[in-house]
Each structure stands twice: as structure tokens, then as C-alpha cells.
Amino acid sequence: EAQVTQNPRYLITVTGKKLTVTCSQNMNHEYMSWYRQDPGLGLRQIYYSMNVEVTDKGDVPEGYKVSRKEKRNFPLILESPSPNQTSLYFCASSSQWPGGNQPQHFGDGTRLSIL
Amino acid sequence: AQTVTQSQPEMSVQEAETVTLSCTYDTSESDYYLFWYKQPPSRQMILVIRQEAYKQQNATENRFSVNFQKAAKSFSLKISDSQLGDAAMYFCAAGTYNTDKLIFGTGTRLQVFP
Numbered sequence: 001e002a003q004v005t006q007n008p009r010y011l012i013t014v015t016g017k018k019l020t021v022t023c024s025q026n027m028n029h030e031y032m033s034w035y036r037q038d039p040g041l042g043l044r045q046i047y048y049s050m051n052v053e054v055t056d057k058g059d060v061p062e063g064y065k066v067s068r069k070e071k072r073n074f075p076l077i078l079e080s081p082s083p084n085q086t087s088l089y090f091c092a093s094s095s096q097w098p099g100g101n102q103p104q105h106f107g108d109g110t111r112l113s114i115l
Numbered sequence: 116a117q118t119v120t121q122s123q124p125e126m127s128v129q130e131a132e133t134v135t136l137s138c139t140y141d142t143s144e145s146d147y148y149l150f151w152y153k154q155p156p157s158r159q160m161i162l163v164i165r166q167e168a169y170k171q172q173n174a175t176e177n178r179f180s181v182n183f184q185k186a187a188k189s190f191s192l193k194i195s196d197s198q199l200g201d202a203a204m205y206f207c208a209a210g211t212y213n214t215d216k217l218i219f220g221t222g223t224r225l226q227v228f229p
Binding site: 090 | 119121124150157158159160162165206208210212215216217219220221222
């Protein structure tokens with residue numbers, strides 16, 4: 001089954017404790033992306049990757065890191081989480097750029113709470 | 116800069132009736148795609164419908180259709196014969212060839228009453 005898998009689905013942690021949210025896709029997609037969803041703000045892009053070893057900042061990259069060492073994986077790293085990073089996070093992938101004819105496939109989301 | 120605006124934070128409709136969700140966008144690009152995504156309480160993001168800007172014909176997917184007004188930069192979603200399962204948050208989104216991102220609106224929460 002074609003899917004984007006995020007883990008964990010829920011995480012409660014404390015300020016400053018490094019965490020990683022994993023994302024894996026099994027569709028051999030070139031493009032992967034991370035979004036955060038906040039009430040009243042919709043989804044905003046954090047980072048994206050056009051291919052292995054190619055990553056770039058989205059609209060809200062501060063406080064986040066990513067890596068793309070393998071095509072299928074695109075982890076999101078919060079080196080020193082803060083309460084303002086409490087949010088719902090989505091990983092997505094697509095075979096080409098996200099505004100094109102091939103739609104993005106989304107993971108099921110990760111609810112992060114930073115105390 | 117590319118922007119997407121959804122001016123209706125909440126909408127409601129009675130079962131079997133029709134409802135229209137509004138979306139306007141702003142882009143200087145000539146080639147772009149527009150999307151509507153549905154997010155039910157399960158949090159999944161589900162593609163409902165997409166429209167290529169170069170196509171004049173409005174996209175349709177079963178009970179879902181769009182009214183694409185390119186000159187007005189408007190892209191509304193019409194849901195016909197509304198069902199209880201249509202209750203969700205709906206996001207409008209736009210993407211262009213010259214940017215590597217999809218820009219989302221702030222969402223419209225749709226309630227469906229029996």
C-alpha cells in the first residue's frame with residue numbers, strides 16, 4: 001500500500017529536549033516536505049527536499065532541521081524544542097513538485113506538545 | 116508573493132443540500148494548479164479536487180465541483196447533496212511551476228446537520 005508513515009503520532013515533551021519525528025514513504029517520490037498546522041493559520045511549510053541531499057527552507061524553518069540521506073526518509077529534528085513549536089505536523093511526498101499534476105500524499109500527522 | 120485566502124472560518128449545511136466554500140488566491144504566475152483538501156476529524160489530509168489553471172473547464176469529482184474564475188482569481192468548491200461524512204476542515208491550496216511549495220489557505224470548517 002502506498003503511504004507516508006510518520007512517527008510518533010503523539011508526543012508530549014519538555015522544553016530543550018531534542019526530538020526527531022520520522023517520515024518515510026514507499027512510493028519512490030522525489031519530493032518530500034514538512035508542514036505545521038496551527039489553528040487559524042492553515043498549513044505552513046517548514047522544509048522541503050527535491051531529492052537526496054537537497055533540502056531547502058520553507059516559510060517557517062526557524063528551530064527545525066531536516067536531512068535527506070535516503071530517498072524514502074525525511075526526518076524532522078527539533079534540536080531544542082520550545083513551547084511555540086507545539087503544533088500538528090505533517091510530512092508529505094509527491095513524485096514531482098507539489099503544485100504540479102501529481103498530488104501530495106500526506107502522513108497521518110504528529111501532534112507535538114512542548115511543555 | 117503567492118497567497119491563498121479563505122474568508123469563511125466556518126460554514127454549515129443541512130444534509131442533502133448544497134454548499135459553496137470560497138477561496139481566492141494571488142499569484143503573478145501564469146502556470147499554476149489549485150487544490151482543495153479535506154481534513155476530517157481523523158486529521159488525514161485528503162485531496163478532494165484539483166484544477167489546472169490553463170484549463171477553462173471546471174473540474175468535477177462526483178458531488179464536488181469547482182467554480183474557477185481565473186480573472187477574478189477565485190476558486191470555490193461546491194458540494195452537492197451534502198452528507199454527514201462531508202463534515203471536515205477544507206483547505207484550499209495553490210502551487211506554481213516556479214516555486215517549490217504549496218501555499219495553503221487558513222481553512223473552512225464545514226458542519227453538516229441531519
